[in-house]
Amino acid sequence: MKSVRIAGGLGFYGDSWRPIKASIERGNVQYVASDHLAELTLAILQKDRQRDPNLGYTRDLVPMLAELLPIAIPRGVKFVLNAGGLNPMAAREMLLGALKKFGLKLKVGVVLGDSVQERLDELQAAGVSLAHMDTGEDISTVRDRLVFASAYLGARPLVEALDAGADIVLTGRVADAALFLAPMVHELGWRWDEWDKLAQGIVVGHLLECSGQAVGGNFGGDWRSMPDLAHIGYPIAEVWEDGDAVISKAPGTGGRVNFDTLREQLLYEVHDPRHYMTPDVVVDMTTLRMEEFGPDQVRVTGATGRPAPDMLKIVAGYEDGVMGQAMIGYAWPDALAKARAAAQIIQQQMVEIGLKSEETVIEYLGYNSIHGPLADPAHIDDLNEVYLRIAVRCADKKEAAKLGRLFPPLALSGPPFIGGAGGMMEPRGLLGIWLTLAPRALIEEYVRVSVEAT
């Protein structure tokens, strides 16, 4: 029976591509599928594009491929990446330029049509409400502040690009697991109505789309038992025609692939595991089985699927104020009491200088900055050090920056024994995320695939 071997690439923009080398060199893979876009990433790319309309793709694309192509090309390994971000065309332009410079002969496919920012009026005219899918709120509340809006596309246009001979496929926003499903459909000849096979493909994609998280990274179990995380092996999947799959990793790499590490990734961010919605199939994970049959070898079978939904999810970002923040550290004895006293000083001064903040968050790093009200107060009188952190939500950068300037004077006029810079951190633009749905026909009629050779 035919099978295809796919390596997991990045899990997000900023993730390391070094572990992909081991998968290529020792993992005998035919594809690398790489996810460069978290929900948050389009916010970062949108800022790039605002500065320069030729940007908007993830800038790890060329550095990453520059390092991986020399070992990938002789092995015939192909790449599927959503590094196109908000500007897949510009990403391809740039990549083709770089490939030509290196004298490489490759075909680069691009998938367009996920961006709907310019088409929102048209969609509403066609009867799409664009209301927030969780709260039901009307989009008019944020419409004039929108900075991007993209639909999650499925695997079909990516398969089209692969069918047309692309060695590298660049996309914008697609369902992350679709990056992995595409090579499976292309190689194994699955039909778009073979729901159970597609479900298996999506499960495999979901297991591989967060890099180290399937292999003992961010592992909530016995994390100490995960060997050599410095050289963690990203997951590799082999998938057969009938949909069965084995998850493993390259020999000689760190981390572990076992029932425990995989089940943590299986359920990660899927909401309802019985109805995991993707553009290509609705997956039921409760029917599947995962069995270890060797060191770092887990067989995954039995996921079931139901027909693809009529609606596609759209993610949009809107400007939602600016965060000002600052930090200062205090040492034992009475570190927390001092930090609290400093917080009181700052709060009074915020009022007196007229700092307009819609929301203020006060945290004590070392005590409650992560668990908040659930932090255990058992040893708070004895902590070695506590950092006060204050964050404010303001209408603009000018207002947000006022907070940071209140901190340095604490060094000479506040509670004693500061350590850690009285930090004035750059104000940061805040982005709200708007999730909504639209009928897939209205989105897919604008999807285009084009393949260009160097």
Added chain:
Amino acid sequence: MKKQLVELAHARSGDKGDKADLSLFAPDQETYALLAREVTAERVRAHFAGIMTGEVERFEVPNVLALKFVLHGALNGGASRSLRSDALGKSLSSALLRMEIEV
């Protein structure tokens, strides 16, 4: 007798919009049955009352001995909008493990 979940199970959390998505994993069938009985959506809601504004949905995944909890309105509006240090809610998993249940 009361026990903290940290002694019984492990967990992971992630984010989707303003929702925290938590998974709780049992080491064996017996513990799974205990967790399924005691770690109810209402109790999880009460546990996280200080940080969330919405409701808790619970899902059972017996084939991998796990429970899932989706916490609505738990991320101060969502990671890219949140003022919190743990904007992504990646440590809400460990916060869940502080919960005590009757064993």
